[in-house]
Amino acid sequence: MERRRKVPNPLALAVLAWLLWEPMHPYELGRRLKQSGQDRQIRYTRSSLYMVIEQLTRAGFVAPQETVRDSARPERTVYAITDDGRHEVHDWLRTLLAQPRQEYPHFAVALSLLSLLPPDEAVEVLRRRSAALAGRIEETRTTVAEARADGVAWIFLVEEEYSLALLEAERRFVTDLVESLKQPDYAKSWQETMGDRT
Amino acid sequence: MERRRKVPNPLALAVLAWLLWEPMHPYELGRRLKQSGQDRQIRYTRSSLYMVIEQLTRAGFVAPQETVRDSARPERTVYAITDDGRHEVHDWLRTLLAQPRQEYPHFAVALSLLSLLPPDEAVEVLRRRSAALAGRIEETRTTVAEARADGVAWIFLVEEEYSLALLEAERRFVTDLVESLKQPDYAKSWQETMGDRT
DNA sequence: CCTCCTTTAGTCAGTCCTGACTATCCAGGA
DNA sequence: TCCTGGATAGTCAGGACTGACTAAAGGAGG
Numbered sequence: 001m002e003r004r005r006k007v008p009n010p011l012a013l014a015v016l017a018w019l020l021w022e023p024m025h026p027y028e029l030g031r032r033l034k035q036s037g038q039d040r041q042i043r044y045t046r047s048s049l050y051m052v053i054e055q056l057t058r059a060g061f062v063a064p065q066e067t068v069r070d071s072a073r074p075e076r077t078v079y080a081i082t083d084d085g086r087h088e089v090h091d092w093l094r095t096l097l098a099q100p101r102q103e104y105p106h107f108a109v110a111l112s113l114l115s116l117l118p119p120d121e122a123v124e125v126l127r128r129r130s131a132a133l134a135g136r137i138e139e140t141r142t143t144v145a146e147a148r149a150d151g152v153a154w155i156f157l158v159e160e161e162y163s164l165a166l167l168e169a170e171r172r173f174v175t176d177l178v179e180s181l182k183q184p185d186y187a188k189s190w191q192e193t194m195g196d197r198t
Numbered sequence: 199m200e201r202r203r204k205v206p207n208p209l210a211l212a213v214l215a216w217l218l219w220e221p222m223h224p225y226e227l228g229r230r231l232k233q234s235g236q237d238r239q240i241r242y243t244r245s246s247l248y249m250v251i252e253q254l255t256r257a258g259f260v261a262p263q264e265t266v267r268d269s270a271r272p273e274r275t276v277y278a279i280t281d282d283g284r285h286e287v288h289d290w291l292r293t294l295l296a297q298p299r300q301e302y303p304h305f306a307v308a309l310s311l312l313s314l315l316p317p318d319e320a321v322e323v324l325r326r327r328s329a330a331l332a333g334r335i336e337e338t339r340t341t342v343a344e345a346r347a348d349g350v351a352w353i354f355l356v357e358e359e360y361s362l363a364l365l366e367a368e369r370r371f372v373t374d375l376v377e378s379l380k381q382p383d384y385a386k387s388w389q390e391t392m393g394d395r396t
Numbered sequence: 397c398c399t400c401c402t403t404t405a406g407t408c409a410g411t412c413c414t415g416a417c418t419a420t421c422c423a424g425g426a
Numbered sequence: 427t428c429c430t431g432g433a434t435a436g437t438c439a440g441g442a443c444t445g446a447c448t449a450a451a452g453g454a455g456g
Contacts, residue, residue, distance in 0.1 A: 009412085010307045017311050027435050041306040048413060050436070055412085076435070093315065096308035098323040100330050100368070105301050108239040109208045110294035112357040113215050117291065125296040132298050155384070159310040162371055169367030170298070173360055186353070207442085225405050246443060248406070253442085274405070 005092065006059040011044045011052050013096075016061060016081060016089045023065050025076035026053050037143075041159055053079060061085035107170075115194070119187045126178050133171040140164045203290065204257040209242045209250050211294075214259060214279060214287045221263050223274035224251050235341075239357055251277060259283035305368075313392070317385045324376050331369040338362045 005012075018024065018032055030049050033039050044052075056062040062085055065078045081089075114122055144160050180186065203210075216222065216230055228247050231237050242250075254260040260283055263276045279287075312320055342358050378384065 010302070010304055013307060013311070017314065020314070025435085031434095036310075038307075038310055040300075041302060041310050043300075043302045045414065046436080047415080047438085051413065089311075089314070093308055093311055094319070094323050096304050097312070097315075097320070098326040098330070100327060100334060100365075101304050102238075102241075103301070103303050104208070104239060104241045105364075106208055106294050106299050108357045108360055109211060109236075110291055111360050112234075112236055112239050112354075113211070113287075113291055114295070114356055115353045116215065116218070116287070117295075121292070122295070125292050128296040129298060132296070136298060153387070154378070155313045156310075158312055158375065159306045162306055162309050162368075165367050165371040166303075166364060167298075169363050170360075173363040177356065180352070189351070223405085228405095243444065244406080245408085245445080249443070 005088075007052065007055045007061070009048070009052050009055075011042050011048060012056055012061075013089065013092055014038050014042055015049070015052060015056065016085050019062060019079065019081035020086065020089060023078050023080035025078045026050050027076065029053075037160075040163075056085070059084075061088050115190070118194075119181050119190050123178055123181050126174055126181070130171060130174045130178065133167055133174065137164065137167050137171065140167065203286075205250065205253045205259070207246070207250050207253075209240050209246060210254055210259075211287065211290055212236055212240055213247070213250060213254065214283050217260060217277060217279035218284065218287060221276050221278035223276045224248055225274065227251075235358075238361075254283070257282075259286050313388070316392075317379055317388050321376055321379050324372055324379070328369060328372045328376065331365055331372065335362065335365050335369065338365065 014033060015029055018029055024032070026049055027046075030046055033042070033044075033049075053062065057064065057079070060082060062079045062081055065080045117125070140160055140163055144157055144164070147157055147160075148154075212231060213227055216227055222230070224247055225244075228244055231240070231242075231247075251260065255262065255277070258280060260277045260279055263278045315323070338358055338361055342355055342362070345355055345358075346352075
């Protein structure tokens with residue numbers, strides 16, 4: 001049904017998108033990713049960047065254009081996007097937007113094991129999370145406000161607004177959860193079922 | 199500051215948690231993970247399950263207990279958790295709950311490239327997402343309702359409630375986004391800035 | 397009784413990815 | 427003048443992960 005991507009790493013999508021603009025060498029791509037703030041949406045290291053470009057080359061989505069060496073610097077290979085690459089960006093982008101993917105946040109795993117902790121301990125750690133979330137929300141709001149003040153159009157900030165929406169939803173969820181855990185019924189039933197442990 | 203886990207894969211946490219209960223062989227662990235619905239929070243394959251158990255053994259968090267072979271079946275190695283393992287579960291769980299981790303949803307990457315699509319195309323694909331999200335929400339609600347009807351306590355359904363909260367937040371976000379993209383101002387400014395492309 | 401499908405149980409080749417490393421240039425302080 | 431730190435640019439060993447494979451037993455259907 002759903003054909004597997006030749007280079008499934010989302011970093012590859014960002015790379016292709018930048019190469020749509022103009023040919024570049026890997027290090028320059030890294031700089032753009034960082035300056036545009038896309039490193040907040042994509043987990044990568046410099047090595048994985050080189051790896052992904054190699055994979056994209058094998059897949060035929062990009063092609064090395066030239067190897068320049070100016071002023072005794074290490075030589076840099078400039079890559080350009082191919083027609084297949086252009087097609088891949090468009091197709092991949094449509095798919096990512098249209099089809100929600102099952103995501104696997106670490107927090108969900110931890111929640112599924114919440115019953116292992118004594119109620120008061122659970123309340124304590126979740127309160128710490130709530131405070132940390134509040135901090136993240138504040139940071140993101142500041143980032144967005146500053147960018148807006150610099151004249152950045154809203155369409156280039158949607159991803160931050162999305163993060164914000166998720167953070168706020170999580171914070172509401174955690175707050176409610178703490179309230180539920182504080183109910184004396186919970187402490188009682190936890191004692192009854194989990195009393196026998198180390 | 200934050201010490202790296204010896205076995206960072208979240209599957210390892212779930213494995214340790216099950217072994218807290220009683221010693222088991224890998225295949226049995228796989229069955230429990232599936233039956234308890236934890237396969238909805240953790241991405242894994244059977245091979246990664248064996249890999250992770252091997253890593254846990256090397257890390258000293260679990261230890262092979264015995265190799266049984268009943269009725270000519272392939273032999274199964276039963277693993278038990280160690281004291282280090284017990285400590286690791288507790289410590290890891292607390293950390294995961296208390297500290298929000300930067301997550302990297304694919305959708306956020308796609309959103310950061312939304313401006314590449316013509317406005318009407320963007321609206322079209324996001325509407326499809328919205329419909330798909332509605333389906334997911336419905337499914338999750340059903341799962342929760344059925345479990346509750348079977349007498350499952352709410353604490354064992356928190357992870358589903360969390361998924362639900364995120365799905366609903368995302369749906370609200372997408373709905374609002376579609377409205378913004380439909381504004382004629384957007385179509386106009388997109389034409390102006392992106393008119394020059396293939 | 398034969399065949400085919402499903403379940404049980406695990407292995408393995410090859411790719412992917414990360415962390416650590418190499419090496420050069422330039423600016424600024426001591 | 428020398429030393430240090432940071433930016434530039436990239437490589438590489440080794441471990442982690444996936445998809446495809448092996449293999450035996452049980453049950454259903456003809």
